[in-house]
Amino acid sequence: MGKIEHPYSNISIAFTTMHEKEKILEPLFKRNFFSKIIVPRNIDTDLLGTFSGEIKRDSDLKTALRKKAMIGIEQTGLKFGLASEGSFGPHPWIPFLPCNQESLIFIDVERDIEIISHFISTDNCSEYIEAEDFKQVEEFLIKIRLGEQGLIVKPSHEYIQSTEYIFKGLTKVKDVATAFEKIKLDLNAQTVFVETDNRAHMSPKRRQVIFKSAEKIVEKLKSLCPGCRAPGFDMTSFLPGLVCEGCGSKSDKPLKEVWSCPSKSCSYQEIRDRTDGIKSLDPAECDWCNP
Ligand SMILES: [Zn+2]
Ligand SMILES: [Zn+2]
Numbered sequence: 001m002g003k004i005e006h007p008y009s010n011i012s013i014a015f016t017t018m019h020e021k022e023k024i025l026e027p028l029f030k031r032n033f034f035s036k037i038i039v040p041r042n043i044d045t046d047l048l049g050t051f052s053g054e055i056k057r058d059s060d061l062k063t064a065l066r067k068k069a070m071i072g073i074e075q076t077g078l079k080f081g082l083a084s085e086g087s088f089g090p091h092p093w094i095p096f097l098p099c100n101q102e103s104l105i106f107i108d109v110e111r112d113i114e115i116i117s118h119f120i121s122t123d124n125c126s127e128y129i130e131a132e133d134f135k136q137v138e139e140f141l142i143k144i145r146l147g148e149q150g151l152i153v154k155p156s157h158e159y160i161q162s163t164e165y166i167f168k169g170l171t172k173v174k175d176v177a178t179a180f181e182k183i184k185l186d187l188n189a190q191t192v193f194v195e196t197d198n199r200a201h202m203s204p205k206r207r208q209v210i211f212k213s214a215e216k217i218v219e220k221l222k223s224l225c226p227g228c229r230a231p232g233f234d235m236t237s238f239l240p241g242l243v244c245e246g247c248g249s250k251s252d253k254p255l256k257e258v259w260s261c262p263s264k265s266c267s268y269q270e271i272r273d274r275t276d277g278i279k280s281l282d283p284a285e286c287d288w289c290n291p
Contacts, residue, residue: 007231008080008221012036013106014072015082016043019201025082025214032218037082040075061085065105065116073109081107084210088126088198098125100198100206102213106221108231113262115220115232119213124205128195130156134180137194138173147171150202153179156191169202225261227268236260239271246283253281 013029015022015037022039029035068083084104091097099122106115129140144151153176154166165187167179176194183192200206225233238254259270273279283289 006033006222007224007229008033008035010034010036011080012038012076012078013080013082014038014040014069014076014078016040016068016072016075017082017084018043019199021084021200021210024200024207024210028211028214028218032222038072038076038078040072043071043075061103062105062116065103066107066114069105069107073107079108079110081105081109084213086198086200086206086210091120091122094122097122100124100126100209102206102209104210104213104217106217106232111230111263112265113230113232115217115234115262117213117217117220119209119216121205121209121212124203124209126196126198128193130191130193131180132191134177137176137180140194141173141176144196146173146176148204150197150199151176152195152197153183154193154195155183155187155189156193168197169199170197171202225263225266225268226270227261228263228266230261230263230266232262233259233268234262235272235275238274242278242281244281244283244286244289246286246289249286249288251281251286253285 011033013035015025017039022037026037029037065083065085068085069081072083073079073081082104084102086100086102088100089098091099092101099120101118101120103116103118107113127144129137131137151170152166152168153170165183170176170179180192180194183189196203198206200210220234221231223233224231235257237258239256239258240252241250241255242253243250254274257272257274259272261268
């Protein structure tokens with residue numbers, strides 16, 4: 001013994017989610033905190049919004065996450081809530097590189113704490129093909145690994161977007177073919193749109209990205225404030241001044257990290273060395289040595 005329990009040991013957490021995302025988080029939270037994840041029943045899915053897949057601005061994303069987590073907290077009466085948001089689109093820092101970003105929020109209403117994690121993967125992106133005949137689709141099915149990965153088949157943009165002709169969650173070649181032919185025949189369509197179904201229960205690659213984001217949030221929760229023991233002690237900013245190895249001049253690159261307590265009633269902070277171990281600036285990145 002002798003080990004002090006984590007403040008979140010054995011807690012129950014409401015996770016406002018659809019598409020079985022709790023299956024991804026449950027083992028991690030159980031292993032690290034012995035905590036239980038409760039998915040509130042009868043969530044109004046309109047409140048959650050359908051999976052849009054578009055990358056939100058940071059402030060919108062936080063608001064959306066917060067709103068979702070609070071729905072679960074209110075429905076279950078629990079003090080802790082989780083929610084997730086996923087999106088597909090261009091990488092936020094690398095132009096034109098497609099990626100999948102998965103964000104998670106953890107809310108502790110008792111301590112008034114909010115912890116957020118993001119994970120960006122360029123290994124998973126939304127894929128599609130607009131095809132005239134099914135032969136073209138067959139290659140695509142192999143590429144995206146139909147079966148594990150689900151598909152959506154729908155009319156191309158110029159045709160009526162009636163939900164009657166949007167087929168989601170297809171995992172068998174014959175179902176993809178049937179949907180394809182039906183759209184072609186019924187709508188007399190030239191082309192048909194076939195795309196990856198990016199909902200978590202239809203996308204193993206997306207589940208992996210959610211798992212990575214979950215690992216990050218667990219690490220953050222395990223980090224306790226040395227001042228008040230609140231979970232979520234994390235880097236919140238940095239101090240510039242990294243010195244160049246070549247010329248010795250100070251840059252505006254991070255020299256130290258500032259770690260702060262997430263609790264509004266605690267002002268504890270620490271100045272730490274950089275987590276990545278970097279102590280000086282590579283002359284190649286120096287404005288003086290390599291202008
Ligand atoms: Zn604190
Ligand atoms: Zn220099």
